[in-house]
Amino acid sequence: MRRIVCNALIEIGYTDHTEAEDGLKAMEKLTSEPIDFVITDWNMPNMNGLDLTRGIRQHETLGQMPILMVTTRGLKEDVLAAMQAKVNNYVIKPFTPDILRDKIDMILAIGS
Amino acid sequence: MLDKLDELRSIFVLGQRAIPFIEEVVNLIRDLAPVLESINGSLQDSASKLPSASSQLERVSQATENATTEILNLVDLALITCGELGKSVDTVSTFTARLEQLDAQIWPSIEERIGPEAWAAVQPLYVEYADSRGAMFAGIQKGLSGQHQAIDTLKDGVRQITLSLQVQDITSQQIASVNHLIHSTRERLHKLTQNLGMKPANPVNDTKLASGETFDSNARYELPGLRELAPRDRAAFGSNGDLATLGDIDKLFASQ
Numbered sequence: 001m002r003r004i005v006c007n008a009l010i011e012i013g014y015t016d017h018t019e020a021e022d023g024l025k026a027m028e029k030l031t032s033e034p035i036d037f038v039i040t041d042w043n044m045p046n047m048n049g050l051d052l053t054r055g056i057r058q059h060e061t062l063g064q065m066p067i068l069m070v071t072t073r074g075l076k077e078d079v080l081a082a083m084q085a086k087v088n089n090y091v092i093k094p095f096t097p098d099i100l101r102d103k104i105d106m107i108l109a110i111g112s
Numbered sequence: 113m114l115d116k117l118d119e120l121r122s123i124f125v126l127g128q129r130a131i132p133f134i135e136e137v138v139n140l141i142r143d144l145a146p147v148l149e150s151i152n153g154s155l156q157d158s159a160s161k162l163p164s165a166s167s168q169l170e171r172v173s174q175a176t177e178n179a180t181t182e183i184l185n186l187v188d189l190a191l192i193t194c195g196e197l198g199k200s201v202d203t204v205s206t207f208t209a210r211l212e213q214l215d216a217q218i219w220p221s222i223e224e225r226i227g228p229e230a231w232a233a234v235q236p237l238y239v240e241y242a243d244s245r246g247a248m249f250a251g252i253q254k255g256l257s258g259q260h261q262a263i264d265t266l267k268d269g270v271r272q273i274t275l276s277l278q279v280q281d282i283t284s285q286q287i288a289s290v291n292h293l294i295h296s297t298r299e300r301l302h303k304l305t306q307n308l309g310m311k312p313a314n315p316v317n318d319t320k321l322a323s324g325e326t327f328d329s330n331a332r333y334e335l336p337g338l339r340e341l342a343p344r345d346r347a348a349f350g351s352n353g354d355l356a357t358l359g360d361i362d363k364l365f366a367s368q
Contacts, residue, residue, distance in 0.1 A: 001281040003184055004274055011271070043285060072285050076356045079364065089365050092356065094278035097271070099358070106365070 001093075005039060005070060008097040014104075023047025027055055030062055037104070042071035042082070053085040066107045070095065152305070159301040166294045173287045180280040183273065190270045194263050201259045208252050215245060 002019050009017055018033060020026035022044045029035065038056065040049040047055070049069055056062045069087040071078070079090050088107045091099060219238060223231045 001278070003181075004278055004281075007184075007188070007274055043288075072282050074355050076354045076360065079356045079361055083364065090356075090361050092358075092361070093282060094275055096275055106362070 001041065008100050011097045012101040023049065023052035023055070026052055030056065030065070038065055038067045040067060040069055042069060042073050042078070050082065050085045053082070053087050057086045066111055068103055068107060155301055155305050159298060159305060162294050162298040162301070166291050169287050169291050169294070173284045176280050176283065180277050183277060187270050187273055191267065194267050194270070198260070198263050201256050201263070204252070205256050208249060212249055
């Protein structure tokens with residue numbers, strides 16, 4: 001799935017990206033590499049996307065990181081749970097590169 | 113004394129009447145014993161088959177993941193090839209346009225240099241050449257345009273394959289959910305066989321459950337936009353079990 005997201009990112013012009021297998025690895029990368037946007041799945045081993053989002057929000061330097069959640073979870077209560085965890089936007093799979101671009105643009109527009 | 117004898121007689125009569133019933137109960141218990149044995153065997157059999165079912169599902173999930181990776185490799189290759197083809201077509205197009213430009217410059221220059229008499233001798237040949245050249249360039253442009261369209265169609269198809277491949281992630285979520293159910297059932301069977309005083313077929317291995325992996329049992333493969341068409345009341349966002357549409361999500365996050 002990460003590869004599909006990466007391919008979609010390349011297609012919409014975002015060629016500079018890095019990957020992490022799960023939430024824990026993502027947290028490690030976030031604290032050691034210059035990263036300015038996070039796209040996370042919800043269902044991941046070791047640390048899921050919701051916990052990753054909470055971890056980022058509670059972090060002293062990463063707290064304002066834009067986060068887009070891309071997931072199979074399509075119930076309204078899931079979206080609300082993600083919103084409560086403070087993701088910036090939410091995409092339900094399957095998605096097209098255009099949807100991904102729109103969501104990233106929305107987050108960046110609000111951020112700027 | 114007589115009262116006591118009457119009571120005793122009543123007890124005997126009751127006992128006589130109860131004997132067939134007790135016999136029935138004994139027979140029922142006798143009949144139940146093999147059934148219970150069979151249930152015990154069945155429980156053990158089911159418990160022993162569950163790990164196999166679970167590992168089969170894991171293999172299915174792994175196989176689809178491998179197949180998806182292979183398809184993605186081919187998709188990447190197809191997109192690279194499309195890109196190279198597109199560049200080749202663009203190069204031919206650029207050279208053709210340059211040739212047309214040069215042609216338009218060369219012939220007037222020749223006409224000017226050789227003078228009207230010599231040009232009059234060359235002109236029929238030039239007219240034939242110009243017609244052929246015009247037809248050739250038109251043919252090349254048409255061909256290049258067709259190739260561009262074919263490459264774009266191919267790219268769209270390949271992109272659509274990438275979109276469709278997201279089904280692998282969605283089905284793997286569902287398989288993980290079924291596997292979780294199998295693990296839970298096996299755990300219950302394990303406890304049940306223990307309560308029945310039987311030796312469990314295999315100890316329950318909870319490593320899969322303990323790994324912290326999450327899954328979505330409601331994962332479904334619906335093309336983007338399909339949910340927008342589903343008739344449902346959107347007035348109360350957040351009602352249990354209702355699916356969110358792209359519009360719902362946009363509205364919700366826009367209101368933040």
